[in-house]
Amino acid sequence: MGKVISFTNKKGGVGKTTTIVNMAAYCADLGKRVLLIDLDSQGNATTGLGFSKSALKKSVYAVLVDDDKITNNILPTEVPLLDILPANVDLTGAEVDMVYKRSREAILKNALRDVKNNYDYIFIDCPPSLGLLTINAWVASDSVLIPLQAEYYAMEGVSQLMNTISMVKQHLNPGLVIEGVVITMYDGRANVSKQITAEIKKFFKNKLYEIIIPRNIRLSEAPSHGKPIMLYDPKCVGARAYKALAEEFLSKQK
8 A cells, every 4th residue: 555645845945846756756766656646736746747737637626626536637657657646727726615525634535545555655745835735635644754945944934834743643644744854955065054954953853864955957957848857867966866865765664
């Protein structure tokens, strides 16, 4: 049965989608069957894997709001063993449309029952907010992975994020745990990056991944080409970092 992991941070622009797309691609490249669910209305994971969200008829919205079967909406990607449940433009209104549905916080969890046995890992790209879509992701998940940027404001929203996760754990999903924390967009030349990294390590201790993702122009270019970094520039420093992160992630699963 596939392990479900939400990639989440209430702060935008921290490399969350870059991290989920590239970890999913490298885990698939390492032989794991992976489903990526794009639950962010910006649809960046969808476009980052080569799909046009404005042209898509199949989407996570159809599953959450229209009660369509999840199997009808999953698409294969260019990466073998990696599938996506994409987002299209309809997702922007999903939280309003879900409000009056029965058991609205567990819609995604119930939908995933049909496919959990088909995958080793199901990664969910959460929106940078703590609304109903994120709650659905956390209720459906076994764990939460938090990408954090090594900058001054990185820790600002973490306490609120942790409190919200605790509330979901207490009331809706007792089994939810922190999978890990990954530092992204790291600038080794800046003293503040080193200081913030030390603070993050002190706070999260052994939950912090050893692999740190550096700032890398090739990583920021790849989504505009609709490709994960392993297909766009597999030899760049960002690609090597994400491959190493995927290997560390999988080694911890054992």
